[in-house]
Amino acid sequence: xxxxxxxxxxxxxxxxxxxxxxETDCDVIYCAGDFVDVGPCPNEIIEFSxxxxxxxxxxxxxxxxxxxxxxxxxxxxxxxxxxLWYQHNASIIDKSNLDYLNQLPNTLTFELDxxxxxxxHMYINYDVILGPFAYQKFINDNFEGNSKIERxxxxxxxxxxxxxxxxxxxxxxxxxxxYRTYLEPDDKSRMAEYMTISNGDIEFKxxxxxxxxxxxxxxxxxxQVSIKDIQRSYERIITEDNFDQKxxxxxxx
Numbered sequence: 292x293x294x295x296x297x298x299x300x301x302x303x304x305x306x307x308x309x310x311x312x313x314e315t316d317c318d319v320i321y322c323a324g325d326f327v328d329v330g331p332c333p334n335e336i337i338e339f340s341x342x343x344x345x346x347x348x349x350x351x352x353x354x355x356x357x358x359x360x361x362x363x364x365x366x367x368x369x370x371x372x373x374x375l376w377y378q379h380n381a382s383i384i385d386k387s388n389l390d391y392l393n394q395l396p397n398t399l400t401f402e403l404d405x406x407x408x409x410x411x412h413m414y415i416n417y418d419v420i421l422g423p424f425a426y427q428k429f430i431n432d433n434f435e436g437n438s439k440i441e442r443x444x445x446x447x448x449x450x451x452x453x454x455x456x457x458x459x460x461x462x463x464x465x466x467x468x469x470y471r472t473y474l475e476p477d478d479k480s481r482m483a484e485y486m487t488i489s490n491g492d493i494e495f496k497x498x499x500x501x502x503x504x505x506x507x508x509x510x511x512x513x514x515q516v517s518i519k520d521i522q523r524s525y526e527r528i529i530t531e532d533n534f535d536q537k538x539x540x541x542x543x544x
Contacts, residue, residue, distance in 0.1 A: 292318045292319070292403060292404060292489070292490070293314075293316055293317050293318050293487060293488070293489045294317065294318065294319050294320070294321060294403055294487065294488045294489075295310070295311075295314050295317040295319070295320045295321070295485065295486075295487055296320075296321050296322075296323070296444060296463075296465045296485060296486040296487065296488060297310070297320065297321070297322045297323070297345075297465060297468055297485050297486075298322060298323035298324065298325065298350075298412075298444075298445075298446030298447075298464070298465050298466065298467060298468075298485075299323075299324070299325040299350070299446050299447065299449055299466075299467035299468065299469055300322065300325060300326050300327075300330075300336050300340075300467075300468055300469060301325055301326075301327065301328060301329045301330040301352065301467065301468075301469035301470065302326070302327050302328065302329065302330025302331055302332045302333045302335075302336050302380060302469075303330045303331075303332065303336070303468060303469040303470070303483075303505060304332040304335040304336055304339060305500050305501050305504055305505040305508070306468040306469060306483035306498075306500045306505065307336060307339060307468055307483075308339070308500070309483060309498050309499065309500035309501070310468060310483055310485055310498050310500075311343070313496075313498050314485075314487065317487070319346065320343055320344070320345045320346065321345070321346050321347065321399070321401070321410060321444070322340065322345050322346070322347035322348075323347070323348060323350070323410055323411070323412055323444055323445060323446035323447075323464075323465065324347065324348045324349055324350025324351070324352075324353060324395075324412035324446050324447075325350030325351065325352045325353060325412065325446060325447070325467075326340065326347070326350065326352075326353055326392065327352060327353055327356050327380050327384065327392070328352035328353075328355060328356055328376055328377065328380050329352065329376050329469070329470070330380075330469060330470075330509070331379075331508040331509050331511065331512050332508065333356070333380045333383065333384045333388065334383065334384060334385055334388055337384075337388040337391050337392070338388065340391075341391060346399060346401070347395055347399070348395060348396055348397060348398060348399050348410050348411060348412055349392065349395040349396065349397055349412065350412040350413075350446065350447070351412060351413060351447070353392045353395065355377060356377060356380050356381050356384065356389070356392065357389060357392055357393055359377040359378070359381045360381040360384065360389055379512055397411065397412075397433075398410065398411045398433055398434055399411075400434060400437060400440065403488055403491070404488075404490050404491045405491070406441055406442060406491055407437070407439045407440050407441055407442075408440065408441070408442045408443070408444060409430065409433075409434050409437070409440040409442070409443045409444070410443075410444045410445075411433055411443070411444075411445060412445065412446050412447055413445065413446075413447045414429070414443075414445045414447070414462070422456070422457075423456055423457035423460070426443075426456045426457065426460060426462075429443075430443070440460075441459045441460055441461070442460070442461050442462075442463055443460075443461070443462050443463065444463045444464070444465070445462065445463070445464050446464065446465070446467070448464060449466060449467035449469075449470070449484075450464060450466060451464060451465060451466035451484050451486070451495045452464045452466075453493065453495075463486065463493065465484060465485050465486035465495070466484025466485065466486070466495070466497075467483075467484055468483040468484060468485060469483070480497060481502060482497035482498055482499055482500075483497065483498045483499075483500050484496070484497050484498075485497075485498070
């Protein structure tokens with residue numbers, strides 16, 4: 292069996308379509324959350340996910356859009372640049388697609404080729420994977436003590452990675468299909484990141500997509516989303532021509 296593992300889609304439909312074009316032989320698709328926010332196409336992402344029967348968990352940005360939609364978030368506590376993205380996605384998302392996000396579980400357990408996996412969007416620490424005791428405690432706290440879980444899949448950091456914890460136990464992060472930001476200055480790639488698992492073998496992959504078309508979609512959000520935040524989040528594919536005149540253009544290399 293071949294599984295496609297995604298995370299942090301962030302309303303980037305162009306990248307998602309490119310990955311599915313590359314990985315046509317997948318039997319099942321999983322996503323570690325963050326379908327929406329910080330991107331122009333929340334409806335398209337969710338509808339694509341429903342159509343392709345993607346099995347998923349809820350991400351923190353998914354929850355933020357839900358909260359913002361139902362006015363359950365204190366907008367004054369959010370920095371203006373982030374608030375504008377929330378406003379954009381929450382204002383255009385269909386109620387049926389919001390309902391899809393709202394029913395996603397926080398955790399997921401599944402078996403592939405005799406190996407038991409756990410999936411959750413965020414780990415307790417952004418940068419450090421702790422030792423075997425903390426690993427098992429995390430499973431006990433979040434997966435009802437399912438001690439047979441051998442591999443934990445996370446998202447959130449937008450960084451591909453694997454960490455062997457103890458014996459067969461490991462932590463896995465497929466990376467983000469959407470973007471690398473100013474928070475990751477050492478990562479110069481603008482490719483969509485993902486992971487496949489075939490017969491228990493893990494492979495980290497990257498895929499080019501139509502950056503120009505994606506960038507134009509993002510630029511068209513101007514007016515609802517700030518110029519600064521667009522360029523900050525998508526600096527790998529958009530360059531700033533003239534900030535004073537609010538002009539952005541697509542990077543060609």
